[in-house]
Amino acid sequence: MRLILSLGAASLILAGCVARVPPSQPSSPIPTPAPAPAPSQPSTTLDSSTRAVARDVVNREMAKRLPGRNVAPYTDCVINNASMAELSDIASRGVNDSGSAASSVATIVQRPAASQCVAKVAATA
Template sequence: MRLILSLGAVSLALAGCVAPVTTQPTAPIVNPPVTQPPPPTNTLDSSTRSVARDVINREMAKRLPGRNVGPITDCVVNGASMAELTDIAARGVNDSASAAASVAVIVAREPAKGCIGRAAQLG
């Protein structure tokens, strides 16, 4: 019996050494706000257009040597979509034949044909 009382006293003494565990309210989990990616900058668009314009200008100069091809290049650039200009810019660096084919597709469209015809009459 003495042993049981001794163990009980020791247990009580040790129980006083342990800090009581209290549960604190947890903060609610808040998801971060959903943000939209920033709109594409015009810098990429303008640099892509610039590279595509250079490629188109080279292609037009090959086909119309000695002429001011700037207005014709403008017609092609204005008649192309941003995806087409990106494609022409990318291909013009490594594959001028496929860039020329892409330019030819745009030139064959009616709006570009009309614009080129007007530019040819002026220049």
């Protein structure tokens, strides 16, 4: 029993030795994480490689629909009117499933800006 009291007293004494540091900000129930630093070079490399793969997929799809023509200007219309998420989707689908990649390309071509671009290219060709 004496040992327990001795350890209890020693714990209280040691607990009193710890310096209290006042909080600099009011404490919140959920700690907020520090913002992650923005990646600089890797995302640019990823974006350009994704765009390159998507461009290849769109070129193949356009070549199926316009055989014998230079499809690069048509591909530019699609690429320039697609979001990065759509380009990523086209790139991944083009590698795995060309049928769904074709539907993604068709969806982008149906947008007013993309269809106007395609019409201009067709008028000059």
